[in-house]
Amino acid sequence: MTNSGKLLIGGLAMVLLAGCGGQQLGKALEVDPKGSTFQGHLFAEYIELSQLEYNESDWADSDKFAMRAISAGTGGPRSLEKIADRELPEDKVYALSEARKRLVNLFGKGAAEKYPQDAAHA
Numbered sequence: 001m002t003n004s005g006k007l008l009i010g011g012l013a014m015v016l017l018a019g020c021g022g023q024q025l026g027k028a029l030e031v032d033p034k035g036s037t038f039q040g041h042l043f044a045e046y047i048e049l050s051q052l053e054y055n056e057s058d059w060a061d062s063d064k065f066a067m068r069a070i071s072a073g074t075g076g077p078r079s080l081e082k083i084a085d086r087e088l089p090e091d092k093v094y095a096l097s098e099a100r101k102r103l104v105n106l107f108g109k110g111a112a113e114k115y116p117q118d119a120a121h122a
Contacts, residue, residue: 022059024066025050028073035075038112041120043073078112080104 028050033043046069053062072078083097103122111119 022054022057022062024063024070025054028066028069031070031073033073035072036112036116038116038120039072039075039078041117042078043069045120046072080107 025047028047031043033040046065050062050065050069053059053065070076080100080103083093083100088096106122107119111122
């Protein structure tokens with residue numbers, strides 16, 4: 001196979017793979033949210049994040065937030081994302097870790113039930 005043939009095949013493969021990303025937002029938008037008031041708000045927040053990432057062509061993050069929306073909208077388990085799961089600037093990790101600890105503490109005190117909209121936004 002010639003070099004130009006290899007380049008053509010490689011280019012087609014990249015286009016096909018790129019087309020696979022960002023597919024979860026459409027699925028999430030079809031969900032009729034169920035569960036608690038908090039989960040309904042959480043669903044809406046994740047849909048918004050997914051749409052923002054999709055608009056920026058960040059398919060991986062769009063899909064990640066869409067899957068979290070689907071989980072929240074179907075009454076699935078909720079968990080706060082781990083700091084280590086994100087690519088963050090090293091100088092921000094400590095502050096975000098401390099903020100996450102405070103958030104976990106507030107959830108432990110019933111924030112999702114007492115303040116569902118604010119808790120979902122957080």
